[in-house]
Amino acid sequence: MNAHRPHVLFVLRPPIENYPPTLNQLAILTEQGFRVTVLCAPSGALGAASDGVPGAVRRIDLPRSAAGSGLTARMLGVIRFQRAVRHCVARLRPDVVIACDAEAAWAVGAKHRPGERLVWHFHELPEHQNQGFSVNLANRWVWRHARRPDLIVFPDPGRAAVFAADAGIPVESIQIVANCPRPVHELPSPTLREALGALLPAWARVVLYHGPIGPDHALETGIRSMRFWPADGCFVLKGKGTPEYIATLRALAAAEGVGGRVLVYSPGFQPYEDHCRFIAGADLGWTVLAPMSRNWEFSAYASNKRFECMALGVPQVTNSGPMLAELIEQGGCGVCVPLNDAQAVGETIAALLTDRARRMAMGAAGRRLHLEQFHYDRQFAPVLRWLSSGD
DSSP states (O other), X not given: OOSSSOEEEEEOSSOGGGOHHHHHHHHHHHHTTOEXXXXXXXXXXHHHHOOOSOTTOEEEEOOOOOSOSSHHHHHHHHHHHHXXXXXXXXXXXOSEEEEOSHHHHHHHOSOOOTTOEEEEEOXXXXXXXXXXXXXXXXXXXXXXXXXXXXXXEESOHHHHHHHHXXXXXOGGGEEEOOOOOSOOOSOOOOOHHHHHGGGSOTTOEEEEEESOOSGGGOHHHHHHGGGGSOTTEEEEEESOOOHHHHHHHXXXXXXXXXXXXXXXEOOOSOOHHHHHHHHTTOSEEEOOOOOSSHHHHSOTTTOHHHHHHHHTTOOEEEEOOTTHIIIIITXXXXXXXXXXXXXXXXXXXXXXXXXXXHHHHHHHHHHHHHHHTOSHHHHHHHHHHHHHHOO
């Protein structure tokens, strides 16, 4: 391996702009002098809206999937994807290949040439699916071949433990890299109130959910809890959801008598700096991931939302689950609530919205956790040392 500028090839099927942790890796590696290539789907509008991919990174777009949604079309898409990946690896001869999901790992394959190192850096836990034939095949493949990569990385210890058990490998062999932002040394100027304008009363105190707007985040519980909030408490949902689901939320808010206090803000894909400036204007973050799957059950260290609130000094309300009490409550940066009890949730939020000193203390504790431990440069450091060592 070239000790000065090793070549790292990232492989993933979706556009890389969908994965903030991978964008962090690109930035760190290019800053450290690595040559980096990314093989993924075309970015389309995401690329125009994002400034996250460093200019030094070479990007190779995958061929578009075959038309159609049937089994034959899906399998043809898998075959085209695998051929494109293997052709690219053979042509570029990178020093390190990093596969970012099970489908990418399957496409890269179990064999690699002498001197080439293979990393599986999974964000999501491969688990049995109710749908998605090709995804199930890829998951079975990585379980069978989990001893082949030189390094496996997961964002959450719980996900690592489940994968190790499914694959029959020691959990100690898996490196944990939490899904944090890079260091935020100075808080950005908040833009939430400016962006919402007249939709948000000037006197409002804001509980903010940010991310995909869907049923995995117990937003219905949040809305039902609002009857216990102070009258100036507003629930802002920043993200994109289906019109049908958003309509159900609006109907629920109207039935609860809080229709004017539940605001949906869908600005489309934003540069990460703009996204963070919006979050920084919230009084309280709603960072719930309802445990509807093993991925969501084991999400303490995998949730961008929780770590973004920490980094931006926003106290948070989240769900209970593995490692969450230790991270959030013992860390002093928020509270875990029972998602089956809207009154308990509402009373917790009311107590926080009416106690500014407590919120400020939680925000400061989150900032300390971020700067001392939960920023990506620190989390990724062991992997960076491994990549730099050539061993």
